[in-house]
Amino acid sequence: MVSRVIPVEQFDLVIFGGTGDLARRKILPGLFRRFRAGQMPEGSRVIAAARSEMDDADYRKQMMAAIKEFGGSETKDTESLEAFVQSLHYVAVDARGDGGWSELAQLMRDGVIRAFYFSVGPGLFGDLAERLHQHAIADRDSRIVVEKPFGRDLQSAKALNATLAQHFREDQIYRIDHYLGKETVQNLMAVRFGNALFEPLWNSHYVDHIQITVAETVGVGGRGGYYDKSGAMRDMVQNHLMQLLCLIAMEAPNQFEADAVRDEKLKVIRALQPVDFHHIVRGQYEPGSGGPSYREDVENPRSHTESFVALKAHIANMRWAGVPFYLRTGKRMKGRVSEIAVVFKDIGHSIFEGDEARHRNILAIRLQPNEGMDLQVTIKEPGPGGMRLVDVPLDMTFADALGDEQEVPDAYERLIMDVIRGNQTLFMRGDEVEAAWAWTDPIIEAWEARNDVPKHYDQGTAGPEDAMMLMHRDGRRWREIKG
Structure with missing residues (x-):
């Protein structure tokens, strides 16, 4: 049986917390599988942003090892893995300060979909949203992905929604539940x-x-x-x-x-x-x-x-x-x-x-x-x-x-591709x-x-x-x- 591949537009996906456990275990291995399936158009890029100081080569080396560890049998395709890793970039940013944001802004391209994955604690969501707006990194068509927990009670959930709404419309916000x-x-x-x-x-x-x-x-x-x-x-x-x-x-x-x-x-x-x-x-x-x-x-x-x-x-x-x-x-x-x-x-x-x-x-x-x-x-x-x-x-x-x-796709790889397509059906409002x-x-x-x-x-x-x-x-x- 041959699966039907639905193409997506060229994109830049920025992963805040790009050196974290979720990125290593789920996000990047999932993106690699979509790369092999032909769902990452040529020229699409993944840009990791975190606090650690390193260059692209260091980050690619780390993620190569992570994908081999968590990516399953498809990592035996070393040619595809090497090609995918070349699409990875890295920039050190300070989520609560100004460091690195100008460099990230310079990396972004016009004419492609911009998506920002907040793979960090919810306490940083507001800071990231503010700086994406302040440095004109996010545009009207950008999407943000936020991980749970979405607050710890009704009051904090309302406050979190209000914070994100200051800079993003509801149709730009993707609250991800991998289930x-x-x-x-x-x-x-x-x-x-x-x-x-x-x-x-x-x-x-x-x-x-x-x-x-x-x-x-x-x-x-x-x-x-x-x-x-x-x-x-x-x-x-x-x-x-x-x-x-x-x-x-x-x-x-x-x-x-x-x-x-x-x-x-x-x-x-x-x-x-x-x-x-x-x-x-x-x-x-x-x-x-x-x-x-x-x-x-x-x-x-x-x-x-x-x-x-x-x-x-x-x-x-x-x-x-x-x-x-x-x-x-x-x-x-x-x-x-x-x-x-x-x-x-x-x-x-x-x-x-x-x-x-x-x-x-x-x-x-x-x-x-x-x-x-x-x-x-x-x-x-x-x-x-x-x-x-x-x-x-x-x-x-x-x-x-x-x-x-x-092969049944992993939940994360399916949901990330839905973000790129602009499909919010499987995300919480x-x-x-x-x-x-x-x-x-x-x-x-x-x-x-x-x-x-x-x-x-x-x-x-x-x-x-x-x-x-x-x-x-x-x-x-x-x-x-x-x-």
Whole structure:
């Protein structure tokens, strides 16, 4: 199978924080893969900007090593890798001062798309925006890419949006959430809105409940300082899980266009009901074979920050009335999995008796690992001995379905190319971010007001026992997290 390559215009992409971990692990390896796919027109350039003093040759040497380490099998194409590295440039800048900005301005060219990736902490967003404007580096057609966190609450999110709005229009701002760049997330919209099979069933008449799980086997690692001030609710639920919930629950937009899609996502967030205190479980991992405890990882023996959250949410609209959405995310868990499971209701009347009557259809959408989806259906178990029913998956793993030659693009490389094309469909709008914080803030404030203490859970498990009870009380159970 040969992929269809959609060309883009020639561009200059400036990466602030161009020596950082994100640039080394994701941005530059992803751009190299797009280079090999023919989606970087000849003459396009990547300009890294950071504090360290070095020249182009030093930077190219460093990034050559990084791309070889993180770029996958395609780095064996040494000729293409060498050609790509020659498109890299470097300039040392002071984000809060004047150093280096004149040199950066001189590097920029007229007649090409200018994009600026803020791969830095949000505390520098305002400084970068101001200096791009002050030195006339950004023009009316320029785009800026900003990484999460988009604030730490509603007030700070509004302030951040206001800061960026001083120098950039909303249609120039690309708030990136890499989960939205995953092939499976986009296929979710294709499955829902492109197939007569599913859309008529996508409502409270046929869906019993929906589970969204993002489980990680790693701890907080070197992010302890940031994470202990954030926690799983701010770090994962407010953005990643919220976006997945919106895509699974939204109404069909009138067309597949950025603002039409984002309008429907915003309606979902605004329709979310406040979460009952008894419908939330917070957790914190204990020491185990996987490593030290959360408190040891963040070097804070009295920390009450959660590394795990499970909650039950409801959407107050006609489509989803009475359908619970169960969200779960945590660190140091049994396995690494990101999954959306749409669990359909039992059939109205079963002609089978006993255990043979208890079977449900489940559509499972896997974001990681092994991106794909499967539909669990009930069939007769082969062989003699009567009518014995068994659940089997109709599996579509992308790597199997598309073949080895059709490599699924990384989320970052897809999203960066959308920035260059000017396509904001998979990026969050400012009012989306603020609406998500408006729903999340009361939950966090209630925890703080009660001085709530997270439940402890063992590493390598599915989280605290209370999270299991959240489902069991409703006569349901979480899908298994496989190690």
